[in-house]
Amino acid sequence: MAVSRFWRKLRHRYNLIGTHCTTCNTYYYPPRKMCPQCRRDGRIEECRFKGKGVIVTYTVIHAAPENKAVQTPYVLGIVQLDEGPRLTSQIVCKPDDARIGMRVQSVFRKLGEDSEHGMIYYGTKFIED
Amino acid sequence: MRDVAIIGIGCTNFGELWDKSFRDIFVEAGVMAIEDAGVQGEEIDAIYLGNMSAGRFIEQEHLASLAADYAGLASINIPSTRVEAACASGGLALRQAVLAVASGYHDIVIAGGAEKMTDVDTDATTDVLAAAADREWEGIMGATFPSIYAMIARLHMHKYGTTSEQLAAVAVKNHYNASMNSRAQYQSPVSIENVLNSSLIADPLHLLDCSPITDGAAAVIVAPAEIAKQYTDTPIHILASTQTSSTIALHDRKDITTLDSTVVAANKAFNTAKLTPGDIDIAEVHDCFTIAEILAIEDIGFFKKGEGGKATEDGLTAIGAEIPVNASGGLKACGHPVGATGIKQAVEIAEQLRGEAGRRQVEGAEIGLIHNVGGSGGTAVIHILST
Ligand SMILES: [Zn+2]
Numbered sequence: 001m002a003v004s005r006f007w008r009k010l011r012h013r014y015n016l017i018g019t020h021c022t023t024c025n026t027y028y029y030p031p032r033k034m035c036p037q038c039r040r041d042g043r044i045e046e047c048r049f050k051g052k053g054v055i056v057t058y059t060v061i062h063a064a065p066e067n068k069a070v071q072t073p074y075v076l077g078i079v080q081l082d083e084g085p086r087l088t089s090q091i092v093c094k095p096d097d098a099r100i101g102m103r104v105q106s107v108f109r110k111l112g113e114d115s116e117h118g119m120i121y122y123g124t125k126f127i128e129d
Numbered sequence: 130m131r132d133v134a135i136i137g138i139g140c141t142n143f144g145e146l147w148d149k150s151f152r153d154i155f156v157e158a159g160v161m162a163i164e165d166a167g168v169q170g171e172e173i174d175a176i177y178l179g180n181m182s183a184g185r186f187i188e189q190e191h192l193a194s195l196a197a198d199y200a201g202l203a204s205i206n207i208p209s210t211r212v213e214a215a216c217a218s219g220g221l222a223l224r225q226a227v228l229a230v231a232s233g234y235h236d237i238v239i240a241g242g243a244e245k246m247t248d249v250d251t252d253a254t255t256d257v258l259a260a261a262a263d264r265e266w267e268g269i270m271g272a273t274f275p276s277i278y279a280m281i282a283r284l285h286m287h288k289y290g291t292t293s294e295q296l297a298a299v300a301v302k303n304h305y306n307a308s309m310n311s312r313a314q315y316q317s318p319v320s321i322e323n324v325l326n327s328s329l330i331a332d333p334l335h336l337l338d339c340s341p342i343t344d345g346a347a348a349v350i351v352a353p354a355e356i357a358k359q360y361t362d363t364p365i366h367i368l369a370s371t372q373t374s375s376t377i378a379l380h381d382r383k384d385i386t387t388l389d390s391t392v393v394a395a396n397k398a399f400n401t402a403k404l405t406p407g408d409i410d411i412a413e414v415h416d417c418f419t420i421a422e423i424l425a426i427e428d429i430g431f432f433k434k435g436e437g438g439k440a441t442e443d444g445l446t447a448i449g450a451e452i453p454v455n456a457s458g459g460l461k462a463c464g465h466p467v468g469a470t471g472i473k474q475a476v477e478i479a480e481q482l483r484g485e486a487g488r489r490q491v492e493g494a495e496i497g498l499i500h501n502v503g504g505s506g507g508t509a510v511i512h513i514l515s516t
Pocket residue numbers: 021022023024025026035036037038039042043
């Protein structure tokens with residue numbers, strides 16, 4: 001992955017910064033500059049999420065391309081933030097402990113290491129709340 | 130708009146075709162279709178080629194020119210176009226060909242699909258397939274393509290009580306069907322235990338819940354229905370051709386256990402054809418994973434939401450049962466060369482409706498449906514075909 005591609009969204013990844021449409025009062029994470037409900041009538045502002053939510057569904061990944069920062073098996077889930085939006089993230093817990101409905105909160109962690117570019121990249125993961 | 134029919138079909142064997150190149154396989158499929166239709170090269174007006182990722186699989190772009198050139202049609206300078214929608218690229222190619230003929234812009238058009246996946250290693254293939262999902266907000270977060278369908282499966286089990294045995298029943302049925310298909314990548318049956326004892330890829334999906342990595346190509350020739358009989362005694366009529374989009378990321382779907390792109394494409398297709406799910410005699414659906422077939426048979430409307438697993442376990446989707454699904458073996462056992470899959474589905478249904486499917490023939494099949502999905506449902510394409 002090109003370095004610029006990751007760094008462009010760095011603030012959003014590090015601090016869980018998404019967007020909010022004040023026209024329809026909908027929150028977006030990942031951030032969107034165009035509200036899918038209001039489109040050009042939407043008014044978009046940045047917002048920082050509290051980082052608390054619940055696991056909607058999850059899987060334990062046993063086979064993945066080599067990544068020095070993450071060893072298999074690891075837990076990947078869809079988390080619904082308390083403000084409404086859903087996102088895909090790793091859940092830092094024992095594979096057997098993950099469950100649908102588990103309360104979680106965000107933490108700052110190493111996401112991966114790109115051998116091609118020598119880059120280590122960080123972002124948000126979730127742990128049990 | 131003109132009615133459109135398929136007048137010729139061709140498909141290579143599916144598998145790890147080490148000794149054949151990308152250009153070898155699409156020419157092989159294309160020539161079969163052209164000979165089947167009995168058309169002359171000079172009669173062909175255009176080519177649409179479905180392909181997901183030749184740029185990364187074989188480091189070749191500009192496939193449209195390559196296809197025209199090696200099919201021997203660059204000498205007459207016909208328009209050739211590559212279309213891409215991840216695993217739905219083939220379905221899109223067929224739809225583009227149908228639109229071109231229906232509009233009156235072209236008469237005889239080749240719709241092809243091809244993918245050469247085994248020239249790179251498994252890690253690279255896994256990474257290319259992950260590009261069918263949202264790279265920035267799924268892939269970077271650690272999602273693999275199987276893990277996305279695994280999260281759908283987990284929630285489907287949680288909400289509807291679907292079991293790992295019911296998922297495995299999809300694989301068992303499709304491997305059995307593929308044992309009667311000489312083109313299939315896997316021609317030996319598997320048991321429920323084989324599936325459940327295969328290694329976990331992304332819990333609850335095992336290795337045998339996943340479609341394989343495959344090389345292959347397929348092609349069909351479409352023409353205005355009014356002249357189809359000049360070429361074949363058994364034209365296959367296209368009653369509906371629909372395509373829809375949805376969010377690229379699974380986490381943004383309204384209901385994670387429903388592919389709304391499939392629901393809308395199916396509704397539109399049934400309205401266009403003035404048919405209902407009960408009128409369909411045979412279906413080829415997009416079973417990239419076992420859970421995907423269960424979603425498909427629910428979202429198309431063959432079974433109620435949540436009942437697809439039980440229906441499969443009860444044998445309702447076997448050849449000879451209520452609605453035979455994936456008689457070819459599906460993506461699961463016939464193989465899934467991503468860009469070729471949508472066209473291969475059309476070849477299978479055309480063979481079935483012609484009564485030429487041999488041991489896996491669904492007796493008396495007159496109306497068939499094909500369903501092709503891109504990614505986790507960001508694109509869906511449905512065609513309804515009839516004798
Ligand atoms: Zn809005």
